[in-house]
Amino acid sequence: DGGITQSPKYLFRKEGQNVTLSCEQNLNHDAMYWYRQDPGQGLRLIYYSQIVNDFQKGDIAEGYSVSREKKESFPLTVTSAQKNPTAFYLCASSISGTVGETQYFGPGTRLLVL
Amino acid sequence: KNQVEQSPQSLIILEGKNCTLQCNYTVSPFSNLRWYKQDTGRGPVSLTIMTFSENTKSNGRYTATLDADTKQSSLHITASQLSDSASYICVVNRSGYALNFGKGTSLLVTP
Numbered sequence: 001d002g003g004i005t006q007s008p009k010y011l012f013r014k015e016g017q018n019v020t021l022s023c024e025q026n027l028n029h030d031a032m033y034w035y036r037q038d039p040g041q042g043l044r045l046i047y048y049s050q051i052v053n054d055f056q057k058g059d060i061a062e063g064y065s066v067s068r069e070k071k072e073s074f075p076l077t078v079t080s081a082q083k084n085p086t087a088f089y090l091c092a093s094s095i096s097g098t099v100g101e102t103q104y105f106g107p108g109t110r111l112l113v114l
Numbered sequence: 115k116n117q118v119e120q121s122p123q124s125l126i127i128l129e130g131k132n133c134t135l136q137c138n139y140t141v142s143p144f145s146n147l148r149w150y151k152q153d154t155g156r157g158p159v160s161l162t163i164m165t166f167s168e169n170t171k172s173n174g175r176y177t178a179t180l181d182a183d184t185k186q187s188s189l190h191i192t193a194s195q196l197s198d199s200a201s202y203i204c205v206v207n208r209s210g211y212a213l214n215f216g217k218g219t220s221l222l223v224t225p
Contacts, residue, residue: 040217043158
């Protein structure tokens, strides 16, 4: 898990509710990423950010939003538009965002819909 | 289509035995291939990274091989331990593009 923390470990969402997942890193990395992991599937990229105040959509950005106001923080909001949010969410960071460099993952947040 | 296929999907072995996990990919152009270990409910941790020119790389009891011609990689675990029980994920990087993740092989080591 290194210097990346995610909270909470478990999160419950009611229908129509927005929820925000926290991701903080103290590795002084420029790049941060959000992935979604579903059973039997590979990790899928939701959003990534290579620098403060800038971020790009990944492969499955619909129904999600992010912000990058500080280098250390990259929160992910799961909006009510995301119709199937139940999944394991992983945050990662890397030194500069160069594709292929080592990404260091946080411990993950499991989101469940009530 | 850029894909990463891993086999077997799951594997059960006795403690102390060896095992080999497979990764076949169609990703092109190829930049590097990485094996991650993911314990249940935790984030993945990088085990090895291999570039086009590397055939074998070891990390303790873990040995990864790469055949860039046939686009195949394997992860060999020697003298397995209970703590090796985890999901092992193969990740291939396309040059200049994002990462391609395999679905993982779930390994269970039993006493």
